[in-house]
Amino acid sequence: MARVFSGIQPSGDLHLGNLLGANLNWVKMQHEHDSIYCVVDLHALTLLKDPEALRASTIQLAQLLIAIGLDPEQCILFVQSQVPQHPQLAWLMECTVSYGELSRMTAFKDKSNRDGTKFVSAGLFTYPALQAADILLYDTDLVPVGDDQRQHVEITRDIAERYNSRYGDTFVVPQHVIPEAGARVMDLQHPERKMSKSEEGAGTVNVLDDLKAIEKKFKRAVTDSESEVRFDIEAKPGVSNLLSILAGATGGDPATLADQYEQYGPLKADTAAAVIALLEPIQQRYKELAADPAETERLLRLGADKAEAIAEGVLARAKQNIGLLS
Numbered sequence: 001m002a003r004v005f006s007g008i009q010p011s012g013d014l015h016l017g018n019l020l021g022a023n024l025n026w027v028k029m030q031h032e033h034d035s036i037y038c039v040v041d042l043h044a045l046t047l048l049k050d051p052e053a054l055r056a057s058t059i060q061l062a063q064l065l066i067a068i069g070l071d072p073e074q075c076i077l078f079v080q081s082q083v084p085q086h087p088q089l090a091w092l093m094e095c096t097v098s099y100g101e102l103s104r105m106t107a108f109k110d111k112s113n114r115d116g117t118k119f120v121s122a123g124l125f126t127y128p129a130l131q132a133a134d135i136l137l138y139d140t141d142l143v144p145v146g147d148d149q150r151q152h153v154e155i156t157r158d159i160a161e162r163y164n165s166r167y168g169d170t171f172v173v174p175q176h177v178i179p180e181a182g183a184r185v186m187d188l189q190h191p192e193r194k195m196s197k198s199e200e201g202a203g204t205v206n207v208l209d210d211l212k213a214i215e216k217k218f219k220r221a222v223t224d225s226e227s228e229v230r231f232d233i234e235a236k237p238g239v240s241n242l243l244s245i246l247a248g249a250t251g252g253d254p255a256t257l258a259d260q261y262e263q264y265g266p267l268k269a270d271t272a273a274a275v276i277a278l279l280e281p282i283q284q285r286y287k288e289l290a291a292d293p294a295e296t297e298r299l300l301r302l303g304a305d306k307a308e309a310i311a312e313g314v315l316a317r318a319k320q321n322i323g324l325l326s
Helices: 016-030 051-068 085-094 099-103 106-112 122-136 147-167 211-219 237-250 254-258 264-290 293-322
Strands: 003-008 034-039 076-079 142-144 175-177
Touching: 003 016, 003 122, 016 034, 016 051, 016 142, 016 147, 016 237, 034 051, 034 293, 051 076, 051 264, 051 293, 076 293, 085 122, 085 293, 099 122, 106 122, 106 147, 122 147, 147 175, 147 293, 211 264, 237 254, 237 264, 264 293
Parallel strands: 003 034, 003 142, 034 076, 142 175
Antiparallel strands: none
């Protein structure tokens, strides 16, 4: 049985891209592997946060993950900051990765160059080292992520291999796992860019959006001036995005689904219906969990204790191999 690890930031609302690109795959993998999932609140600190809002969004995200289908009896679910080995190993990772490697990370370039950005924290630059620590602390074999996170798993592999080469066999070198359908959900209004937590509006579908509002968003989704329905990401990004979302929500294949449609209207309607059918029970379960936040906190503390029991041994191994006193 493989060890699985993945994490998600409590920043912005959970959207359809997160759900189809990663979270539903997490639910599936918890029944197939030894799975560990984390709300990475330390990563959220790379951008300025209101403390109370951060605490609230951390609990909300954990509740959403449980509502989606993560079962604390089947997997380990915890909050990153409650396991102190994460920032401790991150320093060893920072001393193993190079400035040049970090400067080439796409996420840093995007976030640091946004219009109006006045303060760029050092943490935003070095957070791939913390992300590597997150993954490597658990002898992780597989990292289920959306396609946009591929680069982060690759740099984690590079760091692990370099550490092992310099200091002896220390870390398992992980592999990324990306679901075929829905791996990269694009903005409904701007299908040339991915759906993002930082972009609100008609192009982003949040998991907790009103269901009628979701239907309207799909009806207004951008397609093109042609009429042929086919899966062609380069030539028909809007139509292909709808097909990819429909496939992710139903377990189908985008190219095969395209053969069932001759017009864009029915495709939009069916995609909206499939997404609503997926989200409605999640929203209902979330409401139940939100009514009892103390229970969520209890489950997260239990998860943190389980995670720390694993992380403590891996950190001790890393410290011993690099030459630190025990």
